[in-house]
Amino acid sequence: MGIIELYDVSLSFGEHQILHNLTLDFWEGHIHAVVGPNGAGKSTLAHTIMGLPDYRGHTGDILLDGKSIKGLSINERAKLGITLAWQEPARFHGIEVREFIQRASSKSGGEKSPEEVMNMVGLDPDRYLVRDVDTTLSGGERKRIELASIVAMQPKVVLMDEPDSGVDIDAIQAIFQVLESLKEQGTTVIMITHSAEVLKHADHAFLLCNGALVDKGTVEQLSSYFERKCVPCTHKNVPDEEVKI
């Protein structure tokens, strides 16, 4: 049994169906990759699991530890241990990095200090904790600070949307080291990516195309499939029956 289980989850915006009858599970203490081309529904899947307001109208069910979380708000899911790192992290004017991290850890009872988690993501605490989480930080720095706030939460499940987006090679290495460390502590990591490089850091992978699950398996299996069939994808946002895999 997975820690996160989806049963027959479909989601439509108006007449446009984005997710098609997804049934899959994510295992505790593993790193998963959800791969697929742009428009495959990967980020939508992450937002649906997190319970963002626009994504709560799905059919089917989502379970955490065997219990439905379908009716829960974002912060209620977060209190149960689910959290999300955005592809492009938000900017917060007037909020210092230290406060941003502390508020996250205070809500979950996390025991790691801001200094500790900043060191984990490879950013100098003395230099960064007093800065605001705003436009004076690069996208890569904000990405690592967001990850630091997540580490401080000590969550059960981390949804990482495009972990390599907008970050340099050193930052990517630091991010994957942190994800490995989370995994060792029993956290389930779900990475959303269209990158074969990111896929290599996963234990298991799911391939989405046009909002439908078209394959799952080991990274080796999915790498081959992904590279052969889905780059570039010609099936973006077309009905199920037209998808030929």
Next chain:
Amino acid sequence: MSNQSAIDTLLSTINMHSHSFEENTAHVEIHGNRVLNTTLVEGLKIESKETDRGVDVDILVEAGTVIDEPVYFCFGMLENGLQHIRMNVRFGEYAKAHFISHCSFSNATEVEHIMDADIHLEKGAEYTYFERHVHSMDSGIKVVPKAKVTLEDHSRFSTEFELIKGRVGLIDIDYEAECGPYSVLELLSRISGRQDDVIKIREAGHLYGEYSRGVLTSNIAVRNQARAEIYNELTATAEGAAGHVDCNEIVQDQGRAKAIPIVDVRHPKAHVTHEAAIGSVDSKQLQTLMSRGLTEDEAVEMIIQGLLRK
């Protein structure tokens, strides 16, 4: 009430006391139309005259004087009434000082505080002015600060107005500045309105001197039925003059906010930009904080306080 007793009471409303000040720190306390205390330092001259309606104050920072420690002003009304402060501020050439002004009306319910300031900075002078208001939770407070600022060449005027504790009541700010060559003007307002508070800001900077610069920033939050109207105007008429108008307003509940940035450029080598963001709390910010376990109310409050600290 004796002067010392009034000073102690006034300072206690802003969490300070007479012993808060070091020996080499200038400070002035004014209660209603009474000047309770004037402590000066070398190069700083302050003359005050009590009037029926308030106090007239002349401030001179002599040429070449650099005051390292902040100069503290505390204006207050411990009971209801009118306080009209007429302030004439002059900084001599290359004088430099930082003023911190607390306006405390934390116990009063019906107060009118009017400030008419005439500020003149001579060549190379630098004047930094921070004004913090502490109000009660009653709506009967009316604050009307007006200032005319003249900046001679290479001078700098930076002011920050903060009203984030207690009710605003009515605030009607009107600042106008004439900026000479290579001068710098920075005006920042941070105000939080609630219930039926009314916030009006009119700030105008005339960048007539070559390479003068101006930044007008307003960070405002309105909740419940509070209203805000912000008129920020920068006029640039000289070569190299440059400026930016920035208005950020968060609107919650039935609050209303209006921002009217006016950018008037009359020289091909001048450049002024403006940016206004008005609306509810940014959804990504909100969802990020909620995905860390904060409730919606906690997340909104954190975002608003961040904006007001900015």
